[in-house]
Amino acid sequence: MARTTGSRADVTGPLIRDKARRLFARQGYAAVSMRQIAAAVGVQAGALYAYTPDKQALLADLLESHMHDLLGAWSDDPDADPLARLERFVRFHIGFSLDHGDAVFLSYMELRNLTPDNFARIAALRGRYEAALEQILRDGITARVMRIEDPKLTTLALIAMLTGVTNWYRDGGRLDRTRIAQIYWGLARGAVGA
Structure with a gap:
């Protein structure tokens, strides 16, 4: 029997992702085995393969999902003042990062463990996010x-x-978060010479 009695696919799939994210963030991708993930979820190791082809695919999926969530949550108003846009970006990024700490950690620390194809896919998504901030900065220079x-x-x-x-x-x-965002906004403002 692959699943623990009473487990359900709509629960087990997200639980696998959550436990893998946490384990990868705490111990590092290379140190975590599929057996450890299965034990954390409460299923047999073989059951994981009904949800992911392998550990590499699981990591890539976690990083890609994080980037889609980040890009989906961010919005910009190109007609607004560039400094106001930058402040909004700073506050957004800090809040999102603190709300998704394990995912953020993986996005920066585990890129090195992606295959070249997976790395290219994640890097393209990261590039889109970076481009959003770079456009704000270019608009600030122009203004x-x-x-x-x-x-x-x-x-x-x-x-x-x-x-x-x-x-x-x-x-x-x-x-607190509000004070941290305020201080970081001051640092960012100084970094752009505003």
């Missing part, structure tokens, strides 16, 4: 409200800075 030497490099630096909050933030810590 003369930002002084940036290299918009692409500034884009990558800002995203790295903003994403770094997931490495140290803890609920109930010294600073």
